[in-house]
Amino acid sequence: MHFSNEFNIPVKFCVYKTADLLDVVPCEGGVVFLDPGNNRNWNPAPGEYNTSFDVRVFKPQFIDQLLGRVAGVHRRGLVKITPQGQVVLDNTLLYHNIEISYPAMVEDVRSLDELVRHVSTAAERRLKVRAVGGGYSFSDIAHTDGCFLYTHNLNKVLSLDSDVLKAGTNTENLRKVEAGITVETLNKALWAEGKALINQGGYDQQTIFGALCTGTHGSGITLGSIASTVRSMHILTCDTNRAIRQVQVEPSDGITDPAAHKARYPKIELIQDDDVFYSCTVCFGAMGVTYAVVMDVRDSYWLKEDRIKQPWSTTKKQLLDGLVRNTKYRHVEVLINPYKETSVLTFREEVKATAPSGQRNFIQTELAKVALLVHMIQQMANSNPSGVPDLLESALEGTTDSGVIDRCYEILNIGPANEMPVVSSEMAIDATDIGKVVVAVEEIISTFKNRASSDDRYITSPFSLRFVKADKGLLSMQYGRDTCMIEVPMLSKTYGLDETLRRFRAVLEQKHDGRPHWGQVLEIDASAVQKMYPKFDVFKRTYQQLNASGVFSNEMTRRCGLDG
Numbered sequence: 001m002h003f004s005n006e007f008n009i010p011v012k013f014c015v016y017k018t019a020d021l022l023d024v025v026p027c028e029g030g031v032v033f034l035d036p037g038n039n040r041n042w043n044p045a046p047g048e049y050n051t052s053f054d055v056r057v058f059k060p061q062f063i064d065q066l067l068g069r070v071a072g073v074h075r076r077g078l079v080k081i082t083p084q085g086q087v088v089l090d091n092t093l094l095y096h097n098i099e100i101s102y103p104a105m106v107e108d109v110r111s112l113d114e115l116v117r118h119v120s121t122a123a124e125r126r127l128k129v130r131a132v133g134g135g136y137s138f139s140d141i142a143h144t145d146g147c148f149l150y151t152h153n154l155n156k157v158l159s160l161d162s163d164v165l166k167a168g169t170n171t172e173n174l175r176k177v178e179a180g181i182t183v184e185t186l187n188k189a190l191w192a193e194g195k196a197l198i199n200q201g202g203y204d205q206q207t208i209f210g211a212l213c214t215g216t217h218g219s220g221i222t223l224g225s226i227a228s229t230v231r232s233m234h235i236l237t238c239d240t241n242r243a244i245r246q247v248q249v250e251p252s253d254g255i256t257d258p259a260a261h262k263a264r265y266p267k268i269e270l271i272q273d274d275d276v277f278y279s280c281t282v283c284f285g286a287m288g289v290t291y292a293v294v295m296d297v298r299d300s301y302w303l304k305e306d307r308i309k310q311p312w313s314t315t316k317k318q319l320l321d322g323l324v325r326n327t328k329y330r331h332v333e334v335l336i337n338p339y340k341e342t343s344v345l346t347f348r349e350e351v352k353a354t355a356p357s358g359q360r361n362f363i364q365t366e367l368a369k370v371a372l373l374v375h376m377i378q379q380m381a382n383s384n385p386s387g388v389p390d391l392l393e394s395a396l397e398g399t400t401d402s403g404v405i406d407r408c409y410e411i412l413n414i415g416p417a418n419e420m421p422v423v424s425s426e427m428a429i430d431a432t433d434i435g436k437v438v439v440a441v442e443e444i445i446s447t448f449k450n451r452a453s454s455d456d457r458y459i460t461s462p463f464s465l466r467f468v469k470a471d472k473g474l475l476s477m478q479y480g481r482d483t484c485m486i487e488v489p490m491l492s493k494t495y496g497l498d499e500t501l502r503r504f505r506a507v508l509e510q511k512h513d514g515r516p517h518w519g520q521v522l523e524i525d526a527s528a529v530q531k532m533y534p535k536f537d538v539f540k541r542t543y544q545q546l547n548a549s550g551v552f553s554n555e556m557t558r559r560c561g562l563d564g
């Protein structure tokens, strides 16, 4: 059976019935899989087939990815088989946290040339364009119904062109990388040469630009978000005539020598301007597609982790006594069970080491991997909500450890807990005065307790506090103030999840000038974003210059009032 799909190539239709499906796949021209689930004897007859089929459409090169990490490119939903034997797909695209009506064009980008070609084609076809990184954002910032560009294969560490840098620029801790390299791949590459990222979040599957442009952060009041480490960005955008425009954007005192750059790269316009640069860091892909960035790194280092469970009142006292700025520790972070008012305080210190030692808690490293267990916890949380406080207590207990030493990136990554099916919201509040942070935390504790007592709805994971240095990115959640990031992850099928997260965000937004994490669940509109970010107008001006054609607009830019 054959049919044409949006790739406009003849495609074979294959019902796979064995576990060794790759052995039986006809590859030429692309292939569609319909997985009949347990029904191995299924033979498609004319009609409609809904919900139980896993439909995957791959261009030939996607077969490679099927075997690798990017196997999430698939569509699930309605399949119609006409009496003429034609297969009609009416599906959505699922890619990690992204679920959208299938875009008009999907391309897998491997080089700058391909990027230029695909953006040109899309612009000519008058499609909107969105690059996607890991697809891990919970919000719809990476969504488009136009041209969807996978950037996972833009994954190289590039050589820095020292000849175009200003005289005297120290390049020892500068690295140039393609935008789609994952934090994991970059960490390993850097470690191999005795270097490391300055900081990262608790996960490493994001791409560097996907993380950077949503304000992704780790913890440490003297350490900025990933965006704060970027020095230069190479962005592809379109001019008013929808023709490709390549820009290299840097701060006013940027590292590049304008004359040398012009001579070497006449087609790439160098913009050295603080307003433009700090609009383009945390910009959620609104300024164009970023090809590569130059960022600061540092010498590699080892970390020691201690995680202590104690009453929230003890942690609170330590925070009020100045723990967040205590230089003995590289950083601290906190997990809180609001119902029992307990907490786990995490301390991480740089240490001299040559090999890992100690081990994280078995519950944290192993049990989180057991899908069935996660499912049972979810069921229990929904069917017996009053048992949730005890569940959270066990979860807290499961994170405790003592004296675990490992490479920085191994300690900073929280590990298998990242694979749990959660969605989360995270709010940024001013951490200049820790007393005010504590007040906000106690209001959140009351909010969750009230929701439990009045509606029997609970959060299904401890919530966390992390601390991040002020950032210059005009739409960075950490803009202009040292920040406490408060995150509430919830198992994704928790009853009442949306409303619980909404109440959490409302308390912090309305009473504590909170700003939501761009990559997490958020509701934001033009008036809110304007109120939260004093230099929003400057950001908008840059957006109107760089995205003059509107090619990179999407629902998020529209909601934020950027397109009006």
Ligand SMILES: Cc1cc2nc3c(=O)[nH]c(=O)nc-3n(C[C@H](O)[C@H](O)[C@H](O)COP(=O)(O)OP(=O)(O)OC[C@H]3O[C@@H](n4cnc5c(N)ncnc54)[C@H](O)[C@@H]3O)c2cc1C
Pocket (backbone or CB within 6 Å): 130, 131, 132, 133, 134, 135, 136, 137, 138, 141, 142, 143, 151, 179, 180, 200, 201, 202, 203, 205, 206, 207, 208, 209, 210, 211, 212, 213, 214, 215, 216, 217, 218, 284, 285, 286, 288, 289, 290, 291, 418, 419, 517, 518, 519, 520
């Ligand atoms: C398990 C998990 C753990 C997490 N842990 C943390 C954490 O510890 N700290 C934290 O702050 N956040 C955390 N997050 C949030 C996450 O870091 C952000 O959502 C991040 O943006 C995801 O990166 P990504 O590569 O998946 O980007 P995507 O979600 O794919 O994209 C994010 C944005 O970047 C744009 N984009 C991506 N690549 C390009 C490009 N080349 N050019 C232009 N635009 C581009 C997209 O259009 C989109 O607007 C976590 C999320 C998950 C799912």
